[in-house]
Amino acid sequence: MNSNNGNIVCLVMNPFNSFCYTRTIATPGSCMVFNGYFSLRNYYCNDINLRSINDVPELCVETVTPVINIQNNGANDLTSLDIEYSVNGGAVETYTWTGLLTSLQNEDVELPEVSFTIQPTGNTIDVSIPNDDVLTNNDVSTSFDQAVNGSGTVYMELNTDGYGGEVRWNVADENGNVLYNGGPYGNNQTINETFQLNAGCHTFNLIDTYGDGGGAVTLTDSNDVEIFNTNGAYGSGVSQNFGSDGVQVILGVEDVITNQVVMYPNPATSILNIKNAENATIQVFDILGKELMLVPNISAQQEINVSNLQTGTYLVKITSGAVVTTEKFIIAR
Structure with a gap:
């Protein structure tokens, strides 16, 4: 020019x-x-449009990595841009983007992670770029809330619709490690699961492979705090972050698993007793999901011989009609 x-x-x-x-x-x-x-x-010869900032999900950690989109609305090429940003009015961070955007080109920019003090609601990220020929598109902001914090024991009730084979779910920790997962299931079933979680941030991911949602799903903790709730209109999927304080409800003698079914003792040594689940099917899995034992059509007071199991943590799955419950138990000697 x-x-x-x-x-x-x-x-x-x-x-x-x-x-x-x-x-x-x-x-x-x-x-x-x-x-x-x-x-x-x-x-305009120099007009950089700060088009948008990606929505931020509810967070249970006090760090965030904003992602913005910048567009060159000017005639001159853009090769460098200083971007300032802050969270909740805190210290202003500066990131210098470099690259090449010709006229009308745009690009997503991931800003470096920033720490902040989280508030229950109304956390705000503000982003700005230097003044140029147009001042009306140099600022953008977004708001987000703190995720629900629960206990270390979380209960899931998942209802399938007429296409239970489409549903999948998992619970992951803050590093993306999958701790629990399930699906596909049969049609019109009620699935009950219990998650024992360490302190930290977790994510519940619910997926429908067809993309039209499914049945109602709820997550509540041992203090009856609701963590997640959907009536089934979740499309191809939904994710929910939540925190855990790591305080777990440990199953012991005569602890109730479902409304009337009881499993004890826990920890066990050689015999695991299951009461009030007459005609149900029992499956025992190791922590990696390998089936180790299958006992169909159990009695009202069934003894399961677990003497051959090594010391460690296992899962017992109780299937009674359309109701499926999975619980952890421990072998300790």
């Missing part, structure tokens, strides 16, 4: 014919684009 007698000359790529050509306009600070016959639009 150069200036001559008050005119500004801009070299801009022709959007229709893909070649560069020169135009002149008598208005300092802007460049009018022609295709050789008529005006297409006015360009």
Whole structure:
């Protein structure tokens, strides 16, 4: 670009014919684009549009990595941009983006992680870029809330619809390690699971492979705090972050698993007793999900011989009609 007698000359790529050509306009600070016959639009020579900032989910950690989108609305190429951002009015961080954006190109930019003090609601990320020829598109902000904090024991009730084979779910820790998972299931079933979680942040992921949701799903902790609830309208899937204080309800003698089913002792040594689950099917799995034992059509007071199991943690799955319950038990000797 150069200036001559008050005119500004801009070299801009022709959007229709893909070649560069020169135009002149008598208005300092802007460049009018022609295709050789008529005006297409006015360009400011330097106009960076801070288009958007990605929505931030509810968080249970006090760090965030904002992602923004910048667009070059000017005629001049953009090769460097100083971006300032802060959370909840805290210290202003500066990140210098470098690259190449020609006129009308845009790019997502992930800003470095920033620490902050989280509030229950109304946490705000503010992002700004330096003043240029247009001042109305140099700032953007977004708000987010703190995730629900629960205990270390969380109960899930999942109801399948007429297409239970489409549903999947998992619970992951803050590093993305999957701690629990399940699905697919049969149609019109009620699935009950218990998650024993250490202190920290976790994510519940609910998936429908067809993309039209399924049945109602709820997560509540041992203090009856609701962590997640959907009536089934979750489309292809939904994720929910939540915190755990690590305080777990440990199953002991005569602890209730379902409304009336009881499993004891826990920890066990050689015999695991299951009461009030007559005609149910019992499956025992190791922590990796390998089935070790299958006992169909159990009695009202069933003894399960676990003497051959090594010391460690196992899962017992109790299936009674459409109701499925999975619980942990421990072998300790």
